[in-house]
Amino acid sequence: MSSASEWRSSPAHFRAVAVGIVGVAAALLFRVPALLVMSAPFGVVAIWSAATRPRAEPSLVGEIVPTTIREGEATTWTGRLSNLTDVDHVVALAPTRAWIETRPRSGVVATSVRKGDATASVAIPMRSTHWGRHEIGPINVVAVSSWGAFRWRALDIGYGLTTLPLPEVFDAAPPMHRANGLVGLTRSAQPGDGNEFAGIRPFQIGDRLRRINWRRSLRSGELHVTSTYADQDNHVALFVDALADVGTSGGIDGEASSLDTTVRAAGAIAEHFLLRGDRVSLRVFGSFGDARVPPASGRGHLRRILDVLASIETDASRPRSLRIGNGAVPGDALVIMLSPLISPAALDRAVSVASHGLSVAVVDTLPENVHVVDDPTAELAWRIRLLERRREIRTVQQVGVPVIAWHGPGSLDPFLREMARRSSAPRMARR
Amino acid sequence: MNRLSLQQWVDEFLATSRQQWLLRLVVVVAPVGAVLAAAAATGAWWPFGLLMVTVLATVSAIRPDTHTALGVVVLIVWHWSARVDAVDTPWLPLVGICLLVFHSVVALLATIPTGGEVPNATLGSWLRRTALGGGAALGMWALVVVFDRGDAAGNGVLTALALAVVVGAAVLVRSRSVDQMQ
Numbered sequence: 386m387s388s389a390s391e392w393r394s395s396p397a398h399f400r401a402v403a404v405g406i407v408g409v410a411a412a413l414l415f416r417v418p419a420l421l422v423m424s425a426p427f428g429v430v431a432i433w434s435a436a437t438r439p440r441a442e443p444s445l446v447g448e449i450v451p452t453t454i455r456e457g458e459a460t461t462w463t464g465r466l467s468n469l470t471d472v473d474h475v476v477a478l479a480p481t482r483a484w485i486e487t488r489p490r491s492g493v494v495a496t497s498v499r500k501g502d503a504t505a506s507v508a509i510p511m512r513s514t515h516w517g518r519h520e521i522g523p524i525n526v527v528a529v530s531s532w533g534a535f536r537w538r539a540l541d542i543g544y545g546l547t548t549l550p551l552p553e554v555f556d557a558a559p560p561m562h563r564a565n566g567l568v569g570l571t572r573s574a575q576p577g578d579g580n581e582f583a584g585i586r587p588f589q590i591g592d593r594l595r596r597i598n599w600r601r602s603l604r605s606g607e608l609h610v611t612s613t614y615a616d617q618d619n620h621v622a623l624f625v626d627a628l629a630d631v632g633t634s635g636g637i638d639g640e641a642s643s644l645d646t647t648v649r650a651a652g653a654i655a656e657h658f659l660l661r662g663d664r665v666s667l668r669v670f671g672s673f674g675d676a677r678v679p680p681a682s683g684r685g686h687l688r689r690i691l692d693v694l695a696s697i698e699t700d701a702s703r704p705r706s707l708r709i710g711n712g713a714v715p716g717d718a719l720v721i722m723l724s725p726l727i728s729p730a731a732l733d734r735a736v737s738v739a740s741h742g743l744s745v746a747v748v749d750t751l752p753e754n755v756h757v758v759d760d761p762t763a764e765l766a767w768r769i770r771l772l773e774r775r776r777e778i779r780t781v782q783q784v785g786v787p788v789i790a791w792h793g794p795g796s797l798d799p800f801l802r803e804m805a806r807r808s809s810a811p812r813m814a815r816r
Numbered sequence: 817m818n819r820l821s822l823q824q825w826v827d828e829f830l831a832t833s834r835q836q837w838l839l840r841l842v843v844v845v846a847p848v849g850a851v852l853a854a855a856a857a858t859g860a861w862w863p864f865g866l867l868m869v870t871v872l873a874t875v876s877a878i879r880p881d882t883h884t885a886l887g888v889v890v891l892i893v894w895h896w897s898a899r900v901d902a903v904d905t906p907w908l909p910l911v912g913i914c915l916l917v918f919h920s921v922v923a924l925l926a927t928i929p930t931g932g933e934v935p936n937a938t939l940g941s942w943l944r945r946t947a948l949g950g951g952a953a954l955g956m957w958a959l960v961v962v963f964d965r966g967d968a969a970g971n972g973v974l975t976a977l978a979l980a981v982v983v984g985a986a987v988l989v990r991s992r993s994v995d996q997m998q
Binding site for chain 1: 831833881882883885886889890893896897900903908909911912913915916919920922923924926927928929930931932933934935936937938941945948949950952953956957960963964975978979982985986988989991992
């Protein structure tokens with residue numbers, strides 16, 4: 386969307402007219418030949434400028450393609466101007482925006498309009514260095530007539546750029562915990578229709594004929610079938626704490642704040658499990674707007690999750706909305722909560738979920754050296770808060786909720802290994 | 817000046833491209849050259865004028881989209897008209913060309929924000945236009961010198977004709993621009 390003004394004269398044109406016309410007239414009237422020599426070029430410029438003044442109003446069509454990118458990727462704003470007559474050059478200026486790098490850095494791009502050309506286009510490449518929804522513009526577009534005498538301005542507004550978080554590298558080697566889903570890549574403890582060999586057993590009514598193991602059947606004289614373990618999926622429920630953002634964020638190329646780590650880690654975990662064929666749900670607490678994604682699987686679902694993660698804004702005003710009922714997360718789900726654990730609300734919630742019998746892990750995303758600040762009072766306050774935090778974490782760990790510091794690949798391995806070990810053991814849950 | 821505007825100045829300073837620095841240098845050098853030419857023509861320095869022109873030209877280089885440049889031109893034209901009587905001096909067309917170059921570069925700078933690069937094609941076309949304007953200054957000087965050396969007597973008809981041309985030009989310029997002028 387663009388709003389344009391009409392052609393307007395510039396101070397340069399006023400100068401040419403004032404010196405040229407007035408100077409030449411004064412030189413003739415007062416008989417000052419030197420004044421004539423000095424004013425004559427300005428007179429030529431003034432007449433030239435007036436004679437080539439553009440009459441038609443140009444039209445501007447701007448677009449940003451693509452409008453959704455990942456952190457560190459680039460997009461381009463392109464403005465196409467038409468109906469250009471007697472235009473010398475076109476200049477576009479993209480204002481400086483946080484987390485948006487333009488090329489050139491100044492955001493100013495000028496393009497020359499050849500004589501006779503009625504169209505021109507200007508393009509400003511932009512790179513987003515931080516996840517989130519960014520406003521682009523307003524892009525200021527100026528068409529200039531010869532001698533810079535007249536200018537036409539247009540503002541191209543209303544662009545938004547969604548920058549999806551670039552998930553950190555994450556991998557998990559251990560097998561998943563018990564799985565109750567119907568399809569997926571995780572081997573179930575229960576026999577069923579799957580790919581992984583479980584054993585050979587006598588034929589039962591209902592077994593598929595293609596499962597019959599003919600060699601064993603011929604040897605034994607009795608029908609036997611090859612049994613397999615069922616292939617099942619897991620439900621991984623991601624809880625993201627967006628109550629506070631602690632630390633300095635330097636974008637994709639710099640330091641990561643707690644929310645940066647949280648969002649990128651959530652993206653990485655979601656991507657890992659979704660690519661394995663598991664179901665992943667997301668709930669962001671403390672964030673504005675709708676911040677829930679129901680469980681589903683597939684690459685399209687990863688995009689949905691990253692979209693919601695990109696829309697996160699910190700909001701400490703709604704810690705009371707954290708309560709969830711038992712039905713909010715199915716009993717077989719693996720709950721992973723990502724939080725800097727600055728607010729005790731996140732730990733309270735983790736304990737609450739664990740008390741319903743769910744497998745819960747808390748991923749600590751607080752940056753290191755967050756307490757190192759210039760202000761000694763603030764540093765002392767941070768030290769006190771970190772001591773309290775350590776005590777809170779110990780209390781939660783004693784209840785059986787592991788708190789794991791995020792270190793990228795393999796961060797969840799000990800937890801997942803423990804979950805797989807526990808899956809066959811009896812458990813007690815408060816109902 | 818508060819801290820924010822100082823920061824804006826520093827940012828602008830750092831964002832200025834090399835090409836813009838060169839163009840801004842021309843903006844300062846051209847009027848100073850005109851003053852030096854006037855000094856050469858009169859054989860006397862004009863320190864106050866040199867200082868004033870340098871300051872105003874620097875302001876014009878920093879803020880080209882203002883009327884400061886008009887002050888520079890008027891100051892130099894006034895100084896020459898008041899101090900130099902000779903018209904057959906070669907310094908006169910040089911002053912005219914310096915003023916035109918100053919005007920052109922300030923006008924060009926006013927269209928490109930700090931940090932922007934003027935396309936080479938645009939630079940080329942502006943250079944050609946300025947050369948044509950400079951040719952007009954040289955042509956007018958040659959005409960004036962011819963009249964001066966011929967010691968031609970005042971011709972009322974010719975003057976009236978010239979004034980009529982000026983009025984016609986003024987009407988043309990007004991009809992196409994004055995109605996929109998700020």
